[in-house]
Amino acid sequence: MKIAIVIPAYNEEAAIGAVVQHLQQVAAQLSLDLTPVVVNDCSQDRTAEIARTLPCVLLDLPVNLGIGGAVQTGMMYAYQQGYDVAIQMDGDGQHPASELPQLLAPLRTDAADVIIGSRFIAGEGFQSSMLRRTGISWFRHLIRALTGTDIKDTTSGFRAYNRQAQRLLCAYYPDEYPEPEALVYLLRKGCRIAEVPVQMRERQGGVSSIRSLKTVYYMGKVTLAILFTYLRKD
Amino acid sequence: MARIQLISLLFSLFFLGFIARLVLRRRLREEYAFVWIAFSMAMLFFAVWRDSLEYLARLAGIFYAPSLLFLVLIVAILALCVHLSVAASRSRDQVKHLVQRMALMQVSSGPDMPQNKG
Numbered sequence: 001m002k003i004a005i006v007i008p009a010y011n012e013e014a015a016i017g018a019v020v021q022h023l024q025q026v027a028a029q030l031s032l033d034l035t036p037v038v039v040n041d042c043s044q045d046r047t048a049e050i051a052r053t054l055p056c057v058l059l060d061l062p063v064n065l066g067i068g069g070a071v072q073t074g075m076m077y078a079y080q081q082g083y084d085v086a087i088q089m090d091g092d093g094q095h096p097a098s099e100l101p102q103l104l105a106p107l108r109t110d111a112a113d114v115i116i117g118s119r120f121i122a123g124e125g126f127q128s129s130m131l132r133r134t135g136i137s138w139f140r141h142l143i144r145a146l147t148g149t150d151i152k153d154t155t156s157g158f159r160a161y162n163r164q165a166q167r168l169l170c171a172y173y174p175d176e177y178p179e180p181e182a183l184v185y186l187l188r189k190g191c192r193i194a195e196v197p198v199q200m201r202e203r204q205g206g207v208s209s210i211r212s213l214k215t216v217y218y219m220g221k222v223t224l225a226i227l228f229t230y231l232r233k234d
Numbered sequence: 235m236a237r238i239q240l241i242s243l244l245f246s247l248f249f250l251g252f253i254a255r256l257v258l259r260r261r262l263r264e265e266y267a268f269v270w271i272a273f274s275m276a277m278l279f280f281a282v283w284r285d286s287l288e289y290l291a292r293l294a295g296i297f298y299a300p301s302l303l304f305l306v307l308i309v310a311i312l313a314l315c316v317h318l319s320v321a322a323s324r325s326r327d328q329v330k331h332l333v334q335r336m337a338l339m340q341v342s343s344g345p346d347m348p349q350n351k352g
Contacts, residue, residue: 062335063328176265224271225264228257 001108003034004083006074008067009091010041013050016091020054023089026097032104037077038091041070047091067157068175075173079166087160095158099198103160112194113165114186116151117158121197135219139180142223146230147187151195154180158198165191174225177218181225188230242281250274269314276306 005023009016020036027034036056040048042064051058059073071088078086085107089095095117103115120136132155139154157179161169168189174181187193235243253270256262280287280303291299343349 063331221264221268224268228254228264232258232260234260 001033001084001104002082003032003085003087003104004074004078004081005034005036006071006078006086006088007036007038007056007091008041008070008074008088009038009043009047009051010064010067010070011043011045011047012091013043013045013047015093016047017050017054019089019091019093019097020051020056022097024055026100030101032100034100035083037074039070039074041065041067066175068173068178071157071178072169072173075161075166075169079163079170083163083166085160085162086166088157090157094200094202096199096201099158102196102198103158106194106196107160107162110162111192113162113191114183114193115160116153116156116183116193116195117160117198117200118151118153118156118195119198119200120152121195131215135215138219139222139226142226143180143184143187146226147184149187149193151183151193153195154183158200174229177222180222181229184226184229188232236284239281239284242277246274246278246281250278266318269310269317273307273310277303 007016007019012019016038020038023034023036026032036054037059038047038051038054038056039059040051040061042061048058048060057077059077061070061073065073074088075086085104087100087103089097099117103117106112106115136153136155140150140152143154144150155177165186168186168191169182172185174185183193250271253262253267253274257264257267287302288299291297291302294302296302296305
């Protein structure tokens with residue numbers, strides 16, 4: 001199984017080196033065919049320069065696209081290059097590479113098309129702030145009401161996609177706060193989604209791009225987007 | 235229900251439907267649709283509850299209630315125009331940057347000219 005690890009990075013000079021190196025170690029330990037694909041989203045710091053010295057593929061975006069555009073670029077690369085699995089991982093160290101086997105297991109048996117690494121099944125490790133959890137809970141109930149599928153960690157960026165899912169993401173992936181909406185899109189297009197428990201860490205460096213003040217606006221925006229995506233017939 | 239209320243109600247519903255159709259066909263991005271949807275909802279609200287318009291107008295010190303509607307609409311359009319101008323400016327900058335990048339990637343040097351570095 002050829003595996004691409006898509007790592008969107010915006011101003012992650014502090015953590016990116018450790019993330020890629022940790023991936024290398026895990027790949028060696030578990031004999032996995034892993035290729036880290038760092039997508040530099042036009043960072044203002046030294047993320048790109050550092051990435052060039054690391055054992056990874058670097059997609060250097062000339063213009064900042066945001067998390068949606070960056071991840072989609074990585075998916076396009078993985079799909080075009082024939083990778084069997086594309087796994088999205090954050091560039092800040094929140095998603096430990098040691099949890100990769102959890103994500104890969106259901107894909108080996110073709111049990112699902114999309115695997116989500118969920119913080120909230122086992123309830124261990126870093127559980128995120130109260131505000132964020134309220135938002136995540138809202139989307140969980142909204143998605144369940146619309147699609148019948150119960151996904152506990154709707155905003156997790158720690159996901160694995162097989163080729164069918166990659167192809168769909170190449171066609172459409174929301175630009176802002178894409179995670180919950182993408183789930184509705186994939187479900188509407190017939191993907192099977194499974195969740196596995198993983199433990200996440202707190203950010204290892206840099207600053208989060210989501211602040212509590214924007215949360216209400218974000219929830220309204222994404223809810224609206226989810227409704228449109230659900231209704232779309234194309 | 236007064237005639238103008240009925241007209242406003244129908245127009246609001248039609249407008250909402252029109253915007254929704256554009257978004258569903260991917261002709262309009264949700265982020266830009268947001269303002270129009272909010273506006274349609276506000277119009278719908280005032281069309282149905284005319285009294286709320288009177289109440290808010292008095293609160294704002296406006297004598298002729300429908301003027302409040304015009305005021306709100308004008309402010310919303312102004313805000314939208316500024317937002318669009320900002321978005322257009324950003325797009326223009328990005329396109330320029332991309333065009334330049336592409337040209338620099340495809341440099342062809344004529345005879346006796348210094349060869350570019352890959």
